[in-house]
Amino acid sequence: xxxxxxxxxxxxxxxxxxAAQTDDPVPSAALMARIAADALGAQAxxxxxxxxxxxxxxxxxxxxxxxxxxxxxxxxxxTAVGVVIGISGAEDLAVYVPGVSVExxxxxxxxxxxxxxxxxxxx
Amino acid sequence: MPxxxxxxxxxxxxxxxxxxxxxxxxxxxxxxxxxxxxxxxGQAAEVLAWRHTPRVLALARRMLSDMAEAEDVAQEALxxxxxxxxxxxxxxxxxxxxxxxxxxxxxxxxxxxxxxxDLDAVPEQMDDAPSAEVRLMTADRAAALQGALARLPERxxxxxxLRFLSDLPNPxxxxxxxxxxxxxxxxxxxxxxxxxxALAGRRDELGL
Numbered sequence: 001x002x003x004x005x006x007x008x009x010x011x012x013x014x015x016x017x018x019a020a021q022t023d024d025p026v027p028s029a030a031l032m033a034r035i036a037a038d039a040l041g042a043q044a045x046x047x048x049x050x051x052x053x054x055x056x057x058x059x060x061x062x063x064x065x066x067x068x069x070x071x072x073x074x075x076x077x078x079t080a081v082g083v084v085i086g087i088s089g090a091e092d093l094a095v096y097v098p099g100v101s102v103e104x105x106x107x108x109x110x111x112x113x114x115x116x117x118x119x120x121x122x123x
Numbered sequence: 124m125p126x127x128x129x130x131x132x133x134x135x136x137x138x139x140x141x142x143x144x145x146x147x148x149x150x151x152x153x154x155x156x157x158x159x160x161x162x163x164x165g166q167a168a169e170v171l172a173w174r175h176t177p178r179v180l181a182l183a184r185r186m187l188s189d190m191a192e193a194e195d196v197a198q199e200a201l202x203x204x205x206x207x208x209x210x211x212x213x214x215x216x217x218x219x220x221x222x223x224x225x226x227x228x229x230x231x232x233x234x235x236x237x238x239x240x241d242l243d244a245v246p247e248q249m250d251d252a253p254s255a256e257v258r259l260m261t262a263d264r265a266a267a268l269q270g271a272l273a274r275l276p277e278r279x280x281x282x283x284x285l286r287f288l289s290d291l292p293n294p295x296x297x298x299x300x301x302x303x304x305x306x307x308x309x310x311x312x313x314x315x316x317x318x319x320x321a322l323a324g325r326r327d328e329l330g331l
Contacts (some may be wrong), residue, residue, distance in 0.1 A: 001183065006321055006323060006326075007316075007319040007320050007323045008318070008319040008323055008326065008331060009319070010315075012319070012322075012326070012331045013257045013287075013315060013318060013319060015331060016264050016265075016267065016268040016285045016318075016322070016329070016331075017268070017288060018261075019260075019261045019264035019265045020185075020264070020265045020268045020269065020288055021288055022183040022261055022265065023261065023265035023266075024177070024288075025177075025180055025181060025184055025190060025193070026177065027176045027177055027180055027194075027197070028194070030174075031176070031194050031197065031198065032172060034198050035176060035197075035198055035201045035202075036169065036172065038198065038201065038202045038205060039160070039165070039168035039169075039172065039201075039205050040168075042202070042205035042206055043160070043163055043165065043168070043205070049275070054270060054306065065238065088225070099297065121190065
């Protein structure tokens, strides 16, 4: 009974350490594949970006899908221009196409004159 | 410096993984492999990974008592090795020591996060599972030791793991932990004493 209460000695602990070493985990094939993929990514100079978990905010995922803040800025600008054109009306655009009136029906003839001027040789 | 292909190997010794291939490139130093890797040699990465992942994984599991977390830590430690390869200075530090230090720090971070999270999220200790009669004594002893290790203070657990389970000399343990050799000896003495007391009541069960 007294022996049961006695603390383990160094020899007992050595036996436990030996057993623990024998039971050490062996890396799984999946783990080694992940590590190999990381190595390839690092060598290519482009670390593989980790997939964003679903718990990330929706806005973060949308931003990433669209290509980041720069792409988002371009998209916003283009959208704003479209809205302005839509509100102000197509009449304002006529100033960019001389000779064409949005009030008259469109005819190919109006455009033909434009091309004639463009293609007319100089001199 | 071409490296010979790694040979096929037997199935894993514990039946749930793959075993480490024979390290036919043992004559190639870690420092040389780091240079080869930095220069784009893919097989250097393979040899480094097979040489170091098992020991890193083993330390992480001893510290965390959770295999999935240990695998994540091992992957992260190796990832940091790949990233530092172009700046690696041969002869300044051993790759194994550097990896052990990174692994220990990653485990410390996770243990700290655990303390701030719900206790339900903490994995159960490995020795809480009932031992089936068919289990080998070796597995019972390993599980009992792991359970007792998990209850040690973190620094004692790390010192005991590195010294008695990774078989590192005291000066290297001190280097990894960033403390003096005297401090390591103190941690080891207290750790062993705590393990001996914690497992005294299981002497018969463990065949000691």
